[in-house]
Each structure stands twice: as structure tokens, then as C-alpha cells.
Amino acid sequence: MSTATHQEDEEPMAPLIVDCDTGIDDALALLYLLRDPAVDLRAVTTVFGNVDAATAADNTLRVLELAGRADIPVAVGARSNWRGTVDLAPHVHGADGLGDVGLPAPSATPVAEPAAELIVRTARENPGNLHLLAVGPLTNLATALLLEPELPRLVSHVTIMGGAVHHPGNVTPVAEANIHNDPEAADIVLRAGWDVTLVPLDVTMAEALTESAQRRLVDAGTAISSFAARILDHYLGFYERDVFGVRRAACHDPLAAGIAVGDVALETAPVVDVVVETGEGPARGATIADTRGQYRGYPAREGAHVRVVLRTAGGFADRLVDRLCAPEAAEHVA
Amino acid sequence: MSTATHQEDEEPMAPLIVDCDTGIDDALALLYLLRDPAVDLRAVTTVFGNVDAATAADNTLRVLELAGRADIPVAVGARSNWRGTVDLAPHVHGADGLGDVGLPAPSATPVAEPAAELIVRTARENPGNLHLLAVGPLTNLATALLLEPELPRLVSHVTIMGGAVHHPGNVTPVAEANIHNDPEAADIVLRAGWDVTLVPLDVTMAEALTESAQRRLVDAGTAISSFAARILDHYLGFYERDVFGVRRAACHDPLAAGIAVGDVALETAPVVDVVVETGEGPARGATIADTRGQYRGYPAREGAHVRVVLRTAGGFADRLVDRLCAPEAAEHVA
Numbered sequence: 001m002s003t004a005t006h007q008e009d010e011e012p013m014a015p016l017i018v019d020c021d022t023g024i025d026d027a028l029a030l031l032y033l034l035r036d037p038a039v040d041l042r043a044v045t046t047v048f049g050n051v052d053a054a055t056a057a058d059n060t061l062r063v064l065e066l067a068g069r070a071d072i073p074v075a076v077g078a079r080s081n082w083r084g085t086v087d088l089a090p091h092v093h094g095a096d097g098l099g100d101v102g103l104p105a106p107s108a109t110p111v112a113e114p115a116a117e118l119i120v121r122t123a124r125e126n127p128g129n130l131h132l133l134a135v136g137p138l139t140n141l142a143t144a145l146l147l148e149p150e151l152p153r154l155v156s157h158v159t160i161m162g163g164a165v166h167h168p169g170n171v172t173p174v175a176e177a178n179i180h181n182d183p184e185a186a187d188i189v190l191r192a193g194w195d196v197t198l199v200p201l202d203v204t205m206a207e208a209l210t211e212s213a214q215r216r217l218v219d220a221g222t223a224i225s226s227f228a229a230r231i232l233d234h235y236l237g238f239y240e241r242d243v244f245g246v247r248r249a250a251c252h253d254p255l256a257a258g259i260a261v262g263d264v265a266l267e268t269a270p271v272v273d274v275v276v277e278t279g280e281g282p283a284r285g286a287t288i289a290d291t292r293g294q295y296r297g298y299p300a301r302e303g304a305h306v307r308v309v310l311r312t313a314g315g316f317a318d319r320l321v322d323r324l325c326a327p328e329a330a331e332h333v334a
Numbered sequence: 335m336s337t338a339t340h341q342e343d344e345e346p347m348a349p350l351i352v353d354c355d356t357g358i359d360d361a362l363a364l365l366y367l368l369r370d371p372a373v374d375l376r377a378v379t380t381v382f383g384n385v386d387a388a389t390a391a392d393n394t395l396r397v398l399e400l401a402g403r404a405d406i407p408v409a410v411g412a413r414s415n416w417r418g419t420v421d422l423a424p425h426v427h428g429a430d431g432l433g434d435v436g437l438p439a440p441s442a443t444p445v446a447e448p449a450a451e452l453i454v455r456t457a458r459e460n461p462g463n464l465h466l467l468a469v470g471p472l473t474n475l476a477t478a479l480l481l482e483p484e485l486p487r488l489v490s491h492v493t494i495m496g497g498a499v500h501h502p503g504n505v506t507p508v509a510e511a512n513i514h515n516d517p518e519a520a521d522i523v524l525r526a527g528w529d530v531t532l533v534p535l536d537v538t539m540a541e542a543l544t545e546s547a548q549r550r551l552v553d554a555g556t557a558i559s560s561f562a563a564r565i566l567d568h569y570l571g572f573y574e575r576d577v578f579g580v581r582r583a584a585c586h587d588p589l590a591a592g593i594a595v596g597d598v599a600l601e602t603a604p605v606v607d608v609v610v611e612t613g614e615g616p617a618r619g620a621t622i623a624d625t626r627g628q629y630r631g632y633p634a635r636e637g638a639h640v641r642v643v644l645r646t647a648g649g650f651a652d653r654l655v656d657r658l659c660a661p662e663a664a665e666h667v668a
Contacts, residue, residue, distance in 0.1 A: 277612030290507040
């Protein structure tokens with residue numbers, strides 16, 4: 001286990017696996033983590049979502065090489081949900097998933113081990129210690145739970161970017177893309193008895209990446225910041241056209257990464273019951289979080305094990321940009 | 335049609351039918367309307383919900399007699415939803431639905447005409463002019479739509495207390511009681527092509543009836559204000575125990591009544607698509623309102639015909655108490 005620490009007096013950070021569908025915000029989240037020498041990123045597993053699972057692995061390898069971390073293994077996971085449905089998002093992330101900015105092809109290739117098996121093996125090798133950060137559809141995590149029913153006791157924590165609680169959805173009026181892409185898997189993952197932190201649109205939509213962030217990234221002039229500036233430009237275009245009407249982007253996966261490694265102060269984050277609507281009606285893929293205790297400070301509920309982040313202290317987007325602009329001399333060397 | 339007006343230069347108010355399940359807040363809503371001489375209340379129809387439909391009619395007759403309006407016909411409607419399910423709320427409204435404060439039994443009886451038929455007949459007699467205010471489950475309105483497919487063109491407007499959009503539900507994490515009591519009927523009513531104003535928990539929970547309201551009602555010392563004070567006392571008890579942890583009650587049905595007669599300034603009330611989840615999963619009875627346009631001022635959507643009230647200017651609870659405290663010399667005489 002890594003002995004790197006955020007501060008000398010802190011506990012070593014738990015080993016981390018990121019499960020993602022590497023599009024633009026996944027790449028920013030990975031770079032945020034890779035630029036923190038205290039983060040012990042053991043592997044990245046990929047899933048269909050923003051792009052197909054193989055492209056997500058290829059994009060992940062490109063991003064790892066850009067950050068000088070080609071040593072981190074990348075495993076390909078689920079190509080679709082269990083119905084065989086795949087709903088990719090090239091209109092958001094570009095045809096290649098990384099804003100079509102031409103990041104060089106990787107020299108490394110994915111490992112042969114499938115994503116779910118890698119997750120289970122790493123959990124067994126680090127019993128009670130592994131942290132999972134999932135920022136795509138939850139198919140790989142659900143598969144891992146079926147492979148190893150003891151997984152909830154082997155894993156220390158699961159952080160998930162997904163869902164919409166009091167905020168509208170982004171693919172239907174009430175469903176967020178990661179959950180909607182595989183509601184059955186999400187329901188399995190949220191019902192498993194492990195400690196989960198859910199990072200829904202309620203908070204990721206409130207963290208704004210703007211043109212001033214883009215200018216700061218351009219001005220920093222490092223390889224990483226320049227790449228981040230170019231993919232952010234593409235992302236701002238989508239958000240201007242389809243969501244905000246101005247050049248402002250949400251900060252989905254990076255915020256979940258920041259929360260996973262303890263960099264974000266949570267203002268409202270009750271532990272409540274959360275399930276997923278898996279029926280065929282208009283609420284399919286909605287995250288049903290029981291926030292009815294909101295007027296009484298969210299009284300504790302026996303059996304509840306999902307912390308839903310409804311409000312943060314804010315300011316994370318600036319922190320993300322700071323990190324991506326840091327001089328690359330400080331880059332982590334494996 | 336009544337020629338009474340709110341102000342000399344206003345249009346006469348449309349004739350109104352209130353469809354309700356008379357418990358405490360229904361009674362307050364009825365009294366609010368009955369104390370406005372400009373309101374042309376043609377009939378009250380009742381439905382199961384807070385209490386059974388027959389008790390709702392009996393309670394309505396009691397309230398009408400208290401207000402000196404025994405002349406207004408009351409028709410009994412649906413005893414259950416179409417599945418035969420009935421889920422009453424004596425824990426909220428008392429065993430008799432009116433806080434068990436002993437309001438005298440009525441001398442009048444309900445009319446023989448069933449609620450849905452009365453609605454259809456009154457709409458035909460006032461083509462294009464009738465306003466429906468529904469503050470209970472929507473079974474009677476759905477039945478009326480099946481009796482008369484032209485009803486959406488015969489009715490000028492429908493105001494509904496029901497649903498939860500960005501606010502938690504009150505009977506499940508995402509469903510409000512009126513809609514959850516008959517989701518299929520609510521879906522029929524919300525999909526019919528008439529102009530609907532939906533008044534969900536998002537705004538009714540924000541209007542607080544407090545102990546100071548209760549004291550003002552006691553101090554006013556009229557028959558109506560004294561009755562209102564006593565039922566409010568019961569209502570405050572429920573809300574303290576189950577919802578707020580302090581003696582503060584929501585203002586569901588009265589706010590919908592205030593909105594129906596144009597007494598409330600609406601700050602955020604977009605016209606959006608709204609459907610109801612009728613599946614058997616955890617979102618059953620949720621109102622699925624498409625508020626994804628919130629960042630762009632809710633751009634108009636072709637075919638959308640439900641105005642969802644998400645924020646009012648506030649202050650309605652005070653207005654309600656003012657009205658209920660008014661000297662009874664000013665009482666409307668039929």
C-alpha cells in the first residue's frame with residue numbers, strides 16, 4: 001500500500017480504482033487524481049457510457065500517458081448494460097470522446113483481465129481498504145458484486161457520480177445518464193450493504209467551469225493544462241448549446257473525484273435510503289432518495305448506507321483548475 | 335353566472351367547482367373561498383382521500399353551514415381509486431377528518447347526482463367558462479373526462495393541489511398523497527389537453543401556518559376563526575410530530591385555492607410537460623415534470639399545457655388568516 005500522504009499527520013490514502021467511461025469530464029477527473037502524489041490509483045476500469053468501453057480504455061491510456069503514468073493498468077469492462085442497450089454521448093464528448101482534439105494514441109494496451117475481475121481481485125488483495133470511484137454506468141460494479149458477494153465487506157468505500165435528487169435529470173426529466181444507462185445495475189450497487197457516497201447532479205451542476213477557467217488553463221501552458229483547455233472548449237460548446245445557454249460547463253466526474261479523496265467540504269450530505277426506479281415508465285432510472293427528513297436535520301435511519309451529497313461548500317472548479325495548471329516539474333513519477 | 339367581481343374593473347370570476355376530500359386544509363381552503371363574495375362557488379364534489387368520500391361530503395356540508403352557505407350543492411364522488419385501494423389519513427386530519435373538534439352535524443344532505451356527472455353537467459351549462467379546483471385524488475376528474483371526452487374544451491381551467499417536483503414527497507420519498515392515491519387518474523387528468531395549474535409540495539410546504547396564526551384566529555373570536563383555530567391546532571400537532579419537529583403546518587389546499595382565484599403572485603411557474611409514474615416501482619405516483627429548461631428560463635415547449643408552480647411571492651398564509659379572521663358581518667349572503 002502507498003505511504004504517500006496528503007499531510008504528514010494524515011492516514012495514508014486508501015488504494016483507489018476508478019471505474020469510468022472516459023469522455024471529457026472523466027479525463028479531467030483522472031488528471032485531477034493523477035496530479036496528486038498522495039493518491040494511490042491502482043487501476044482504471046472502463047465501461048460503456050460516454051463512449052464504448054474499448055474507446056474509454058484507449059482514452060484512459062492516452063490520458064495516463066499524458067500524465068506520465070502509463071504504469072497504471074487499464075481494464076476493459078462492460079460493453080453494454082444487461083439488456084444490450086448502449087446509448088453513447090458523442091454530442092457531449094465528441095466523436096472520439098475527448099473533444100476530437102487529437103491526443104496521441106497510447107503505446108500501452110489494456111490488460112487482459114476484465115474490469116469486474118480486476119475489481120474483485122484488487123479488493124481481495126486489500127481487504128477492507130479499497131476505495132472504488134465510479135463515474136460511469138454501474139455495470140462493472142454490479143458484475144463485481146455478483147462475482148463476489150463478499151465485496152461490500154472487502155471494499156472500504158464507494159463514491160459514485162450519478163443520479164439526480166432534487167435537481168432535474170439530464171437524459172430524462174428525472175434521470176441522470178450514468179444511472180439511466182443501467183438502472184438495474186445501479187439499483188444492485190445502491191442496495192448492496194457497503195458505504196456509498198452518491199454525487200448527483202444537485203451538486204455537479206452547481207460547480208461551474210467557465211471561459212475564465214479555460215483561459216487560465218491556456219495561460220498555464222503545460223501539456224496537461226493545454227489538453228484540458230482544448231477538451232474544455234468542446235465541453236463548453238455542448239453546455240452552451242444544450243443546457244445553460246452560456247459558455248459554462250458542469251463539473252460532474254471531477255467533483256466526484258474531489259469528494260472521493262476528501263478534498264471537498266460537504267455542507268448537506270445526509271445518509272438516507274436510496275433505490276433506483278427500474279420500471280418501464282417515465283421515472284425509469286430515477287434515483288429515489290428518501291430526503292423527507294430534511295426539515296428535521298435528516299434523522300438517522302437504520303440500514304441507510306448511502307450518503308447523498310446535496311450541497312458542498314463550493315469552489316471546487318477553481319481547485320480543479322489550480323491542480324491542472326500546476327507546473328509539471330511537480331509531476332508524480334511512478 | 336355571478337357578476338360579483340374582485341375589483342370593479344376586473345372580469346367576473348369564472349364559476350368554480352371544488353373537488354375535495356374534506357379534511358383540515360380542505361376546510362380552510364373552502365372557508366377562504368366562501369369568505370370572498372366574488373367567488374362563484376357552484377358546487378363541491380367529494381372524493382376519498384383524507385377521509386372517505388361520504389365523510390368528505392358530510393364535512394363539506396358542515397363547513398358550508400358554518401359559513402352560511404348551505405345552498406351550495408355537495409355531490410359525493412369516488413369511494414376509491416380504480417383498483418379499489420383506499421388509503422385515508424386520520425393521523426393527519428383526525429378520526430372525523432376535521433380534527434375531532436365537534437363541528438355540528440349538517441342539516442342538509444348531499445345531492446343525488448354523482449360528482450363526475452355534476453362536473454360534466456355544470457361544464458356543459460357553462461361552456462368554456464367553468465374552473466375546476468381539485469385538492470384531493472383526481473378520480474372524479476378522470477371519471478368526468480371519460481364521461482365527456484369534450485370536457486377539456488368545456489372547462490376553462492383546472493387547478494390541482496398535488497405532486498412534488500423538486501421537493502420530496504409526503505407519502506413516499508417522491509410521491510405526494512393526492513397523486514399517489516390514484517396515479518392512473520392523475521396521469522389521465524394531466525395528459526388531457528386542458529390548461530392545468532399544478533400546485534405541488536414545492537410551494538405548499540413553503541407556506542407556513544404557525545402558532546402565531548393560531549393565536550390570531552383565536553383572538554378574532556368569530557365562529558369561523560374559532561373553528562379554524564381548533565382544527566389548525568390538530569394539524570399543527572401532526573406536523574410537529576411527523577414533519578417539521580416544531581409547531582408549523584403546511585398550507586396545501588388553501589394555497590391552491592388562493593392560486594385558483596388569482597390571489598397569489600407566482601414567481602416561478604413554467605408551463606412544462608408533466609406525466610405521472612404509474613408503474614409498480616418506488617417512483618409510483620411521482621409527478622414527472624420536465625424542468626430541464628430551468629437554466630434557460632424554461633423555453634416554451636409545443637404541446638405543454640401544465641403550469642407547475644415552483645415558487646410564489648410568499649405571504650399567502652398571512653392572507654389566509656386575515657380572511658378567516660374577517661368580521662362575519664361581511665359574510666356572503668346567497
